[in-house]
Amino acid sequence: MxxxxxxxxxxxxxxxxxxxxxxxxxxxxxxxxxxxxxxxxxxxxxxxxxxxxxxxxxxxxxxxxxxxxxxxxxxxxxxxxxxxxxxxxxxxxxxxxxxxxxxxxxxxxxxxxxxxxxxxxxxxxxxxxxxxxEYYVSFDNEAVGQLQGEGLVKCLTDAGVEEPTIATLNGSETDNNATLFKNGYDGVLDPLYESGEYVKGPDRWVPDWDGAQAATLFEQMLTQTGGEIDGVLAANDTLGNAAISVLKRNQLNGQVPVTGQDATPQGLQNILAGDQCMTVYKxxxxxxxxxxxxxxxxxxxxxxxxxxxxxxxxxxxxxxxxxxxPQAIYKENVADVVNDGYVTAEELCTDEFAELCAEAGIS
Structure with missing residues (x-):
């Protein structure tokens, strides 16, 4: 390309x-x-x-x-x-x-x-x-995946995790964008698998980007690895939230970095709460x-x-x-998404997130 x-x-x-x-x-x-x-x-x-x-x-x-x-x-x-x-x-x-x-x-x-x-x-x-x-209008989707891969590496490095086992929830296999995202993050992670610095865990495509199916698949991944998953490359916020819901049931949320994409209100709230390490804003x-x-x-x-x-x-x-x-979003720059008018402080900073928003400079 x-x-x-x-x-x-x-x-x-x-x-x-x-x-x-x-x-x-x-x-x-x-x-x-x-x-x-x-x-x-x-x-x-x-x-x-x-x-x-x-x-x-x-x-x-x-x-x-x-x-x-x-x-x-x-x-x-x-x-x-x-x-x-x-x-x-x-x-x-x-x-x-x-x-x-x-x-x-x-x-x-x-x-x-x-x-x-x-x-x-x-x-x-x-x-x-x-x-x-006649035309194609989008984002540089391999760059989106690259930001996700780099984001997961950053979050694991910041947490001091060594030789992490990574589970991957790809998007729909029928969506060419999902393939491009995967090309991007595999380009970051594959060399780490090959060098032995990271361990490649379960890697699955999620039909139709469906959150319910993603949760089922991730539950299976967690069982398959005996709970030994240290990071989750989730291709968007919906899949990321599905993984987080399973991690919460197992009292592992906040301990396992999870990526995302789309900077949805739910994804941003997960970042503010410490349950998701990053998303990609488009x-x-x-x-x-x-x-x-x-x-x-x-x-x-x-x-x-x-x-x-x-x-x-x-x-x-x-x-x-x-x-x-695209732009990588972490806890320290969630405000960028609000300042750009993509989401409002009112829809993001509800109830228990009000204090977290204030801490992140969102009002």
């Missing part, structure tokens, strides 16, 4: 600068040009809170600001519903379709059908392998704005140049891409 890394600010400047010709008035005086319509399909609301609490909100705000019609629907993990939503959006006159695929097979079928009907397409957050989207507002800018341009018949490409490993097609930069 050929990847350049854009800062959040740089991506915003690149796209904003390229789209200044777009008007918030989507019609014309003659009425000859139809109003652009954009359809967005989100994957679910179970794998992470972000899809409903962040992506939907920021995408809608961006479309409203641009003055375009947009329909944002959630497939709720149902592949048949995903295809039905796409068909309905195209039937209703969508000129651009933006998707977060549930898997590449379903995503490819939707993208190909849209292309056949002259509808422009964007892969949002997840690349559809073998797909035909500035979803910037990602949504970048994708919305491209969608609005396509809806207005414009094609914008972007600075990066990602190689589709199935077709070797170079997909024009915007990849933003």
């Amino acid at each position: 050929r990847r350049g890394i854009l800062s959040t600010a740089a991506a915003g400047v690149l796209l904003a600068g390229g789209l200044t010709a777009c008007s918030s008035d989507t019609g014309t005086d003659s009425g000859d040009t139809p109003t652009p319509k954009i359809g967005v399909i989100l994957p679910d609301s179970a794998s992470s809170d972000r899809w409903e609490t962040a992506d939907r909100r920021f995408l809608q705000e961006a479309f409203d600001a641009a003055g375009v019609q947009a329909t944002i629907q959630n497939a709720q993990g149902d592949k048949a519903q995903f295809q039905t939503l796409a068909d309905q959006m195209i039937t209703d006159g969508a000129t651009v379709l933006m998707i977060v695929n549930l898997d590449s097979g379903t995503g490819k079928a939707v993208l190909d059908k849209a292309k056949q009907q002259g509808v422009a397409t964007i892969d949002y957050d997840r690349l559809t392998l073998g797909g035909s989207a 500035a979803i507002k910037a990602e949504a704005q970048a994708a919305a800018d491209l969608a609005v341009a396509l809806a207005n018949g414009e094609r914008k140049e972007v600075a990066q490409t990602v190689t589709d490993p199935e077709t070797n097609r170079e997909v024009p891409s915007v990849l933003l930069t």
Whole structure:
């Protein structure tokens, strides 16, 4: 994969600068040009809170600001519903379709059908392998995994743990992002396993990023190792919280570093409480704005140049891409996520977390 890394600010400047010709008035005086319509399909609301609490909100705000019609629907993990939503959006006159695929097979079928009907397409957050989207907008997902691997090493080193046994809860095997995350953290951890500094423990993929299945798998891991797990590489906050719930039942929470991703309120609360060592924050507002800018341009018949490409490993097609930069979050910089407007102090600092927030400089 050929990847350049854009800062959040740089991506915003690149796209904003390229789209200044777009008007918030989507019609014309003659009425000859139809109003652009954009359809967005989100994957679910179970794998992470972000899809409903962040992506939907920021995408809608961006479309409203641009003055375009947009329909944002959630497939709720149902592949048949995903295809039905796409068909309905195209039937209703969508000129651009933006998707977060549930898997590449379903995503490819939707993208190909849209292309056949002259509808422009964007892969949002997840690349559809073998797909035909005009653009891909996401984060540098191998860098996300690298931050997770480095974060786990930092937390174990800070705790003075020697020769730790690591359990790994990967995301869904059908999600290309989960593969990229794993590439990133395996790149950090594999050399430590090979040198004997770390011990590689159970390593499992979690179907559909499902927290309940993750808890069951982690319970099995703990039994399999006789409770000898010293660190957990969890691919997102949902999986991390599943592991923490099992650790709590075994009175091990706070003693075993756990990673995460998405900087969800629950993940951040777990960090403040000392049960999770870190998460990875991805500035979803910037990602949504970048994708919305491209969608609005396509809806207005414009094609914008972007600075990066990602190689589709199935077709070797170079997909024009915007990849933003993720940030590692530890207890000492949880406030960064609040200050960026991703979560509010009110939703984070509830009840027993109020004092912890104050200690972390969040008010």
